[in-house]
Structure formats: structure tokens, C-alpha cells
Amino acid sequence: MREFLLGRLNAHALPHEWFTIGGTIGFILLPLLALAVLVRIKGWKWLWGEWLTSVDPKRIGIMYFIVAGFMLIRGGMDAIMIWLQQALTAGNAHGYLGATHGYLSADHFQQIFTAHGNIMVFFVAMGFIFGLINFIVPLQIGARDLASPFLNTLGFWLYVGGVVMVNMFFGIGGEYAATGWLAVAPLSETQFSPGVGVDYWIWSLQISGIGTTIGGINFIMTILKMRAPGMSLWKMPMFTWGSLCSMLMVVTVFPLLTATLFLIFFDRYLGMHFFTTNLGGNAMMYTNLIWMWGHPEVYILILPAFGVFSEVVATFSRKSIASYTSQVLGMIGVTVFALSVWLHHFFTMGAGADVNAFFGVMTMVIAIPTSVLVFGWIATMYKGRIRYTVPMLWFLGFIGIFTIGGMSGVLLAVPPADFQLHNSLFLVAHFHSTVIGGVLFGVFAGLNYWFPKFAGFRLNERIGRSAFWCWIVGFCLSFIPMYILGIMGATRRLDHYDASTGWQPFYILMLIGGLVIATGVALQVIQIIASVIQRRQLADFTGDPWDGRTLEWATISPPPSYNFAVIPNVTTRDAFQEFKERGGLPQAKYKDIRVPYNTASGIYIAAFAFAASFAFVWHIIWLAVAGILGVIICVIVRTFNDNIEYTLTAAEIENAERSRKKHILPKKTEEGEDMSLWEFIKIAVTWGLGFVGLKRRVHGS
Amino acid sequence: MSKNRKRRSPSSIVGRILAALSALALVVTLLLQGNNIALFNSKGMIAHEQRNLMILTVGILLAIAIPTLTLFFFTAWRYRESNSNASRASSNHHSRLLVPVIWFTPCVVAVALAMIMWPAAHRLDPKKSISADGKSLTIQVVSMRWKWLFIYPEQHIATVNFAQIPIHTPIHFELTADEAPMSSFWIPNLGGQLYSMTGHMNQLNLMGDMPGDYTGSSAEINGAGFSGMKFTTRVSSKDAFDAWVRGVSLSGNALDTAGYDRLLKPTQNNSHTFYWLSESDLYDKVLMKYMGHNDDMHMMNMGMH
């Protein structure tokens, strides 16, 4: 009976080691506590009605940012733990906290870097990018919403389901996959990974992956079918192009991941033999399938970042992007060729020279459109009037670091060179250079650039600059030694190594670099807080703080729920720049618009899907059936519900616009410089002392 | 906003000092490591050629990257808003030369690299036997959890985590695995790596050209004992090799099926062990374990790897 109810769950699954207890407190209890505090302050109705059930892509975008930011902290802490282990663990140095080497057992160390990789790729990078696309793309194309608001909220909550799954193992189960971020077979089969770790891996990726596919379909529908009249494809802004190309790749390759995850799930759950070592299984098939998804995935991440940089360079050089056609063709070229290079991830698996050489050459080919983009940015800056705001600084950092990453990638694409460099720290340095230097810096540039649009005030530039420099210095300290270690023959994922290799000084340098990066992240958090404190001084009253060129700057900051009171007619690229030169947006008649209701069906469907996934991990059949039935029923209820929109009349829109115009001019303008870090520290200390003092006064009296 | 930029803030000065110090620290540490840069410290013909190929590729890449980055940062500096000396664009039109140049230049580099890469990939194909004066030596390798078993079929000996090879002799490694996930057989001083997988036989050809002891490892994660899965390759003279083989054959340790099955059990950090081979077709038996009775395709593929 107990087995029927609980499957393979037992008391041993509850946290009983220092890291599972710590993880439960830090990543399950603390967020729940923060949520409880929020509900206490603002009320549950506010949270539920304004945010959780919202179908407004601007709200959903902000929620993506918050979750992704939280996971960035978690992934970063994983990174520090990895560096710490590797810095401590040379040779026969004695172990701490019960470990033989360093302070982590080999198995635990392997779980940490697996979680680190999954979290950064699936939940941080994808989260931030989906947030940016949600908020900005409809504004850029002159639309009010995405094609399907329901699919948007569903996709978001499936993503959250994946996030919960990847944090939940701390509290129930105590282990994650220890196989590396892609859980290559046959290591991920039950024969070699008997615990629940790989099952948590499968389902956290499966749920969020399906959410991503749904989002991809939705964004494609939106960009292809909902652009403002007159905006042909060839007049779209670069960020929208990057998003379109990225989402086309999403719908092409995420189904491959979904299918592959099902196959490894069937092997583990139903005893099938797709990738097992025995009875005819073919583990090499897994490697091929997973990388057919895995390589396009990294281009899925980088193309929107390229789009962000194109916007930033154009705006802050006060010029339109040079050779728009080449830039777009470059992005399309990357999209097409991304599907033809996957084997370069396993040159060393033993395909013949012809196959290896072919994929090596295709990898060279894909470097061509990327270079075209870089030259295009140089041409944009040429004879421009460049302003060095924080987003522009992130762009400069990107060029430096991404170029190094790109070059190391081309070196890795030469099969005989790869035979020496595969799975070394050189490889790890390569992909961190491209993903951090490209994707993450792109996200940071985008967040700083569009923050005034999100919040109504811009971010503090001084602290932003300090954060940037910490990231650059920290990155160099962390990853230049890593390139060197790779050439010295250091393999990735080692939990200990001989002191005689001479690697330890470099690992220590890397740890210091990691701490500098952590300081940079702390400064970014401080930047946001300091900007909130100074928001009246930093306020954006015009909606166009940077003298932008594209349509999102044509709205007030933050935009009203319907984005544009009247959808503009577009005639050129850089539509907003054109309007400004002509003397402003044309005044048109207000019309009634259809607005979607908020809906909780996304939450319910995702909750049932999560329940079913949890049941699959722990072999609880009744819960799996209930979860699947729940999903099906909720989908039926939602799709057969015809009452999903209401009308916002022209009169209501006109009133909203009029009352908003009254408040556009500030009642009180404040002048002054952006707060410095020192000033922030003084404010924080004063507030802290006051908080404590206040309590003492209340109790004392 | 521009007011903030003019003044050198303390944090940016600290940042610059930090950056300079780190660069210095890196250079110093690097200089202390002369001997340990394995990929440049080639002790075998394959590693030597791979190293030269890497240096050539990096050279070509730098030849394009350095001018590009220089042009980039120069452009970024020259056309900053505060610089009134630079001429500014009057319209948004760009020179007609721009598009051909930005497409042509990367194409040229890509073609050059591809023309180097294609023959190199064939020349350095791991399957390709090395032609040299001496007779070649075949070593069959089985990766297990978490150790390497070396079988010398012609010498009828076997070793764990240790392989001795004669100098200037082409070595033909036949790699497979047993009851283990994929591993990657790698001796960085002698050449590149190749995967060892259950049910498959991969061929890796290497040669040692300088005497010494070189560390090998698994470059692919395969479980908890992954980091300890190291082995030593000793390159010695032909005479020393023959003497070593004789010594091992005369040792009391026999490796039969029972002994092999004991070895299969997961263990970590195994020390060097030496056996003489009492079952001469041990390796073939290992491969056959993973073949079905009518898996014709598989049998054919075996020879193709």
C-alpha cells in the first residue's frame, strides 16, 4: 500500500547531508519566505491578479527576469563551489568535511557541475532571453501582445516547473545527475546512474523544454503575423530578426530534445534498450541526437544577443546599422548552418576522417556570417558619434571576449587539434568565453539598455560601470588561466589531480577571478537598488531616454498594458527615428481593441505537468496518471472556452491617454549625479542602523 | 551623464591596477611552468604534428583577429562623441565596397583554414597506421571502472594502468570498454585521444619518440572514479621493452577469465599490476559479449572503426 502511494519515495529522500540541508534552506525555503513576505506586504490578490495570472508579455517578461536572476545566483554559487574544490585539491592534500580530496566527494562534485551547466543554459540564459523577447519584440513590431497570450503564460509556467524541479531535489531525493550537463549515455543509464538524479535531470529539462517550444511557436506567429502595417520583414529591427531566427531554430531542434529525453526516460523507466550497453543499445546514437539539439541551442542563445548588440551599437553611435542586409543574411546564415555542424562535439568518438573533416569544414563556414556581423558593427561605429553608456561598455567587453572565444572555437573545429583539446579546460574556456562574453553580456547590455522602458527610470551608470569592470577583470582572471591549463593537458570535470602537474596555482587564480565576478554580480544587484532609491532623479519622462531609433521608444515608460493607443503605420527601417525626423507620431483615431483576460490555466496545466514529472521520477503511478489526466482536462477546458477576451473601448483608451499625459511632466525634478558605490554603502549602513535602532526604541520604551 | 565619465572614479583606477597585476601574475606563473605544458611538449610523432597544426591555425587566426580587433577598438576610440576632430557621417549610406569586403575577407580565411584542415584530418586520422622502420606493436585496451587494462596479444602479457612501449615503434591501440560508460583514452604527450566504448573497437595509432614516463588518463567523465583513472606510459629502448616483457611473463600472476571478472568490479585508484595472459582470446571474448548472434552489421563495423 505504501509502495502504491509513495512509489520509491522513502524517508531517506529527505535532506540529511550538509549540502542538501543547505540547498533546501537556500533554494526552497528562502524563496518561499520571500514570496510570503511579498504576499504579506502587497496581498495575495495583487500577486495573483496582477502578476501570476497575467497574460501581458511585459509582466511575463519581468517574471522571467526575476526567476532567471535567482537562478543566476544559484548557478554562480555552483561555480564558486567548483572553483573552490579545484583550488583546494592538489594531490594528496587532505580532505575536509568528510571528503577524500578537497571538501566535496567526487560524486557530489560531479552533480554540482552538471547542475551548474543545466541551470545556466536552460534557466538563466533562456530565461533572460525569453524575458527580453516577451517585453521588447511586440513593442518593436508595433503589436499589442503575442499571438497567443495563453500559450505565453503556459510556456512561462512550464519554465517555472523546470526551475522548481531542478531545485526540488535538495529537499526530496538529495541527488542530481552526476553525468555532465548533457547526461551522455550510457553513463546516464540505470546501469551506471541508478539513483533519481538523472530522472530529475530528464524531467526538469523536459518540462522547460516543452515550454520553450511553445514559446518558440508563439514568437514566430507573432513576428510573422502581427507586425504593424507597412513593416515588411526587411524593415524589422535587428533584435526582432535575431529573435525570429532564434525561435525558428527553437521549433526545429527542441522537438529533437523532447524526443531524445523521452527515449532515455523509456530506457530508465520502462527497461527499453535505446542506449544501453546491452541487448543492442547504441549509446553513440544518444550522442548524435543530443548534440543535434545541443549545438543549435547555443546559436539559439546567441542570436538574440547579437540582435541586442546591433540595437545598442546603432543607438549609441547615433547611426543606423551599417549594411542591414548583410547583418540579416548573416543571422539567417548562422541559423541555417547551425544545423550542419553537430558532430564537431565528438570528433574523438571515432567517425572516419571524411566525416570529421566535413563537419570541421562546415564549422569554418559558420564562422563566416559571425565575422560579417562583427565587421558590420565596426562599420556602424565608423563616423558615428559614440556615447559610452553602460550598454555600450558591455558591447566592447563582448567584442574582446567573444572574439577570443570564437577563435578558440575555430581551433577546436580542426579535428586533429581537437583530439588534443577535446574535453580539456581549453574547451571549457572556449564555451564560457562565447556564452558569457556573448550571451550573458548581451543580456546585461539589453537589461541596462531597456531598463528605463521596463521601470520608468534608468539604471545608475556609475555603479553599472564598476560592475562591468569587475566582470571583465574577473572573467580574465578566471578564464585565461583556464585556456592555459587546457594546453597544459588538464581535463575538465576533475575533482582532484596530482600536485606534480603544476596546475594548482592556475586553479587558485581562477577562484580569485570567480570571487571578482561574484563582486560584479553583487554590484549589479546594488546598481538596481541604488537606482530604485534614486528613481525620481533617474526618471524617464519622455519614453525615449537614449534617443532611440526603433518603435519601442515611441511609448511611455513603462508602456500601458495595450502598448500603443494607436498602431502606427510604418514606412521605413528605424521607424521611430523616421517619425522623430518627420515631427512626431501621426495622430490617428482611437479604436476599440480586444484584450485577453488573465488566466490561471497556464499555472494549472504546468502544475499538473509538474506533478506527473515528479511521479515519473519516483515511480508513483497513480500520481502520474492523475497529472496527465489533469493536463488533458485543463487543456480541453481552456480550448473549448470561447470567452477569453473583452473589449477595451476607444473612449476608455482616450481617457487613459489623457490622464497619463497630465502626469508626464514631473511635479518635482531632481538634479544631481548618479549615486556612487561609497554613497550607497553609507545609505545602506545608515538604514541598517536605523532599522536596528528603531526596533530597540520600540522595545525599549 | 557625461559629467560622470570625465572624472576617473576610484573604482576604475582600482580596476586598472587589478587588471595589470593579474596580467603580471599570469605571466609569472606561466613562466614557471615550462615543462608541464603537455600539448606543446610533444614526445611522439603524432603529438608533434598536432602541435604544429595548432600553431599554424592559431597563427592564421591571429593574422585576421589582431588587425580586426585593432581596427575595432581604434574606431570605437576615434569616433567617441567627445572627439570633435573626427569627421562624421552625413547620411546613413555606406560605401559600396563595404558588403563585398566584409563577406570576402572571412570567406578567404575560412577557405584557407579548410584547405589546411582537410588533408590534415586525413593525415592524422587515428585509424591510419604509422609507417616506420620498426615492426608495429598491437596493444588491446579495455577501459573498465575505473582503470585501464592493457593486453599485449603477441607477448601474452597484460597490465593494469601501465603500458610500456618501445621507442620509435608504431603502436596500434585497439580500444574498447567493458561494463563501463564511454571513456576517452588520452596520452597528451604522445598524441590525441579516442573514445573507448562497449561493443565497439576504435583504433588509435601513436608512436613514442623520446624515452620517459608519460601520464595518460580518461578525458571523458565515466563515474565517481573518473579523476583517478590515470595510467603511465613508459617509452623505453627496444631492449628494455623486451626485458620488461620477459619479466612480466615470468611473474606468478595469471590473468584468466575469473581474474578478469574480478577486475571488472568497480574499483578506484588501482595501482600498476602485471599479469601473464593465460586466455589468449580474452579481448575477442570481451567484444563478443556485446554482439548478438545475428548482428552482421556490427561485425562489419568492427573492422571499420
Next chain:
Amino acid sequence: MEADHELGGHEAASDDRVGFGFWVYLMTDLLMFTVLFATFAVLRNNTFGGPTGRELFSLPAALSETLILLTSSFTAGLGMLAARRGSKNQVLTWFGVTYLLGIAFLALELREFTAFIHEGHTWHSNASLSSFFTLVGAHGLHITLGLLWMGITLVFIWVRGLDSHLIRKLTLLSLFWHFLDIVWIFIFTVVYLMAFV
């Protein structure tokens, strides 16, 4: 030209969007099937000593399933024509026939599966059977979900009568049904026919 996202052209634009989105979804589903096909192609001979497809499959049964499914696509097409004409009874009739044919297909498939399992050829036996059961089973699962969708839609049509929303659902459903038919043609060819080559 005025923006037509406002009330006037809203319905038509919305239908167009949903239809397009559904096509994109069908493509993603096709890609998932592609993985299953590719896996089957690689693993079909990895029987590890067990029986091959030639020994197991019954071509007449597979042919019957094919003909049943092809006919059901035809009747679904007739049902769609009736829907365009606005004839509720004809819609119910033709899609009812489609439904029954779908049930017949599933019954035949289940009979094949249970026969194999009784003889001891399960998805545990070897990689070839794993990939067979997964590919054909995935298709059968899609048919089942399609029948569920069809059943509920028909009930709504019976109760509410034909309206534009339900016609739109029928359109998407018939797209789905035809898609599954095409996938089956490939399964019939690759799995069954090619086993006998």
C-alpha cells in the same frame, strides 16, 4: 492602410494566426517523429539474437490498418466539406465514421502489440523491439489523443450546433488527422514493408 488588429478584422486575423501556429506545431511534432524514425532505422537490426521484423510482422494486418486509416482521412475530408456547407448532421455522420475507423485502427494495433507481448517479444527484449514499440506506439498515442479531441468536439457540435469556433476546431483537427495518416504511411513503409525487403 489602417491597422486591422482592431475589432473589425479580428476574427479573420485570429483564425489565420491560429491556423499558422498549428502548422508550426505540426512541424515540431513531425520532427519528434523524425527522431523516432532515425532511431528505428539505426536500431532495427539490433535484435541481439531475437526475431527480426520479417519474422514478426504480419503484412496483411499492417495493410488493413493502412487502408482503415486512409479511409478515415477520406471520411474526415467529407466531414470538413459538410462543415463548410454548415450541415451539422452530415458533419456528425462523417466524423462519426472517422471515429469508428480510428477505433478499429487502434484495436488492430493493440492486437498486434498484445500478440508480441504474449510471445515474449516486449520492449525489454532488445533495441530493435524498443524502437518498434516506441515509434508505432507514439503514433498510436497521437491517434488516441486525436480521437479524444474528436469525441469532445463532436459532443459540443451535437449540443451547441456548428458555430465558427467549432468549425475552426474541426479544421485543425482534420489537419492533425491527415498529418497522422501521412506519418502512418511512412511507418507502414519503413517499419513493415522494408522488413520484408
